[in-house]
Amino acid sequence: MEYVSTRGNAPVLDFEGVTLAGLASDGGLYLPREWPRFSEDQIRALRGKPYWAVAVEVMKPFVGDCLTEDELTKLCTEVYGEFSHAAVTPLIQLDEQHWLLELFHGPTLAFKDIALQMLGRLFETFLERRGERLTIVGATSGDTGSAAIRAVAGLDRVEIFMLHPHGKVSDVQRRQMTTVLAPNVHNIAIDGSFDDAQRHVKRMFGDAAVNGPVGGPLQLGAVNSINWSRLMAQVVYYFYSALQLGAPDRKVAYSVPTGNFGDVFAGYVAAQMGLPVETLIVATNVNDILRRAITSGDYSAGEVTPTITPSMDIQVSSNFERLLFDCGGRDGAALGDQMRGFDGANAMQLSNAQRDGMKALFVSYSADQEQTSRAMQWAYQAGGQIIDPHTAVGLSAARDALEEASLDEVVPIVTLATAHPAKFRDAVERATGVRPSLPARVGDLFGREESYAELAGDYETAREFVLSNSAFSSATASA
Numbered sequence: 047m048e049y050v051s052t053r054g055n056a057p058v059l060d061f062e063g064v065t066l067a068g069l070a071s072d073g074g075l076y077l078p079r080e081w082p083r084f085s086e087d088q089i090r091a092l093r094g095k096p097y098w099a100v101a102v103e104v105m106k107p108f109v110g111d112c113l114t115e116d117e118l119t120k121l122c123t124e125v126y127g128e129f130s131h132a133a134v135t136p137l138i139q140l141d142e143q144h145w146l147l148e149l150f151h152g153p154t155l156a157f158k159d160i161a162l163q164m165l166g167r168l169f170e171t172f173l174e175r176r177g178e179r180l181t182i183v184g185a186t187s188g189d190t191g192s193a194a195i196r197a198v199a200g201l202d203r204v205e206i207f208m209l210h211p212h213g214k215v216s217d218v219q220r221r222q223m224t225t226v227l228a229p230n231v232h233n234i235a236i237d238g239s240f241d242d243a244q245r246h247v248k249r250m251f252g253d254a255a256v257n258g259p260v261g262g263p264l265q266l267g268a269v270n271s272i273n274w275s276r277l278m279a280q281v282v283y284y285f286y287s288a289l290q291l292g293a294p295d296r297k298v299a300y301s302v303p304t305g306n307f308g309d310v311f312a313g314y315v316a317a318q319m320g321l322p323v324e325t326l327i328v329a330t331n332v333n334d335i336l337r338r339a340i341t342s343g344d345y346s347a348g349e350v351t352p353t354i355t356p357s358m359d360i361q362v363s364s365n366f367e368r369l370l371f372d373c374g375g376r377d378g379a380a381l382g383d384q385m386r387g388f389d390g391a392n393a394m395q396l397s398n399a400q401r402d403g404m405k406a407l408f409v410s411y412s413a414d415q416e417q418t419s420r421a422m423q424w425a426y427q428a429g430g431q432i433i434d435p436h437t438a439v440g441l442s443a444a445r446d447a448l449e450e451a452s453l454d455e456v457v458p459i460v461t462l463a464t465a466h467p468a469k470f471r472d473a474v475e476r477a478t479g480v481r482p483s484l485p486a487r488v489g490d491l492f493g494r495e496e497s498y499a500e501l502a503g504d505y506e507t508a509r510e511f512v513l514s515n516s517a518f519s520s521a522t523a524s525a
């Protein structure tokens with residue numbers, strides 16, 4: 047499988063290459079040159095298989111020759127064997143039509159473990175093969191950071207610098223990052239927003255004083271969902287859940303609590319591969335740039351408003367560029383111009399082709415704090431389920447979509463349950479009166495020592511910190 051950049055001006059890479067590169071050198075994001083297609087019979091043949099086996103089949107065409115089937119099988123059985131639920135991503139029925147897909151049975155209680163546990167293993171495999179080392183710089187609004195740190199802590203060939211907005215992640219989220227004391231883990235709290243942190247990370251990739259390919263001393267890698275491998279791993283649970291609900295003979299709709307547009311883009315990929323997805327509901331909180339883009343073509347970023355769903359407090363969604371590329375006719379040069387225009391103006395109008403391309407599959411609804419709380423209450427009353435606020439934004443959007451007849455009345459609607467409620471227990475308790483307890487597998491999170499640096503919000507300070515604390519200089523980068 048060959049991968050191309052959304053901006054059309056970066057080298058074509060294979061799966062190993064895109065896994066290690068993260069962002070493309072032209073500032074774009076990598077995508078497969080074409081979507082693999084599964085026939086109905088091929089999809090039907092996946093019914094009843096365990097999660098790891100569905101994972102092998104779904105990932106195989108994307109991985110191409112970069113892993114043998116035995117290597118891929120070993121990775122999938124090991125990674126998904128460590129989840130705390132035997133079904134890995136169990137489906138829970140709420141009422142006749144609404145379902146929850148629980149994606150939080152990994153080590154850090156959010157869906158990001160599903161892809162990042164796999165990505166950590168892929169890094170290890172490919173770096174070992176090449177005799178290289180990788181410095182991961184990432185930005186997190188909470189859940190990516192902890193999942194990425196858990197995925198790479200203690201690895202020999204990887205170090206990680208994780209930036210989070212100081213004071214803007216929950217205590218559980220912060221402690222899941224800062225109590226991992228492995229020497230290859232560096233936590234940084236910056237005085238700024240998630241978008242500031244993400245901008246710094248993107249800038250380091252293009253900075254000749256930092257990144258190897260443009261002249262710097264370090265080989266940088268990405269764990270944000272700009273990394274294609276993460277999206278690939280997320281495609282699996284769309285297949286796995288739809289099969290249980292009758293695919294390929296029955297359509298399924300998904301409601302996806304959305305921030306960086308990675309999770310819902312994986313649903314789009316599943317649909318391109320032949321899974322009968324009726325609709326993808328892009329659920330946002332009041333930071334609703336995506337809802338405006340999808341409903342009216344107006345993609346203009348404002349200030350980030352902090353909410354009870356911090357993992358979705360994002361204005362600029364990196365992966366949306368992948369959708370614009372694929373829906374807009376895959377014209378990298380034109381998209382590069384469009385995105386550079388957006389970077390300058392913080393606003394752009396989608397083209398007609400882009401809007402028409404997404405109309406067939408996407409609708410979008412937003413939930414404010416009141417609606418989010420009401421959805422938590424409804425899940426508890428109607429289905430006996432305590433859900434986290436991010437999941438509640440998804441459920442609220444799912445119910446709105448049904449009410450406004452954006453959906454066929456009989457398809458099952460699966461809301462992705464993206465975090466365990468104990469991760470956001472103050473908001474859950476306020477809405478439902480129930481204080482969810484942390485699962486035993488998390489251990490004594492509040493009894494452990496924390497370690498992190500507090501830095502000013504400017505780019506240069508973050509860069510200096512990375513350069514002076516990295517254990518991998520160019521001299522040792524290819525040991």
Ligand SMILES: *Cc1c(COP(=O)(O)O)cnc(C)c1O
Nearest residue numbers: 189305306307308309357464465
């Ligand atoms: C990351 C995250 C999201 C948003 O996912 P994207 O792939 O960035 O759209 C939603 N909910 C939770 C709990 C998350 O951690």
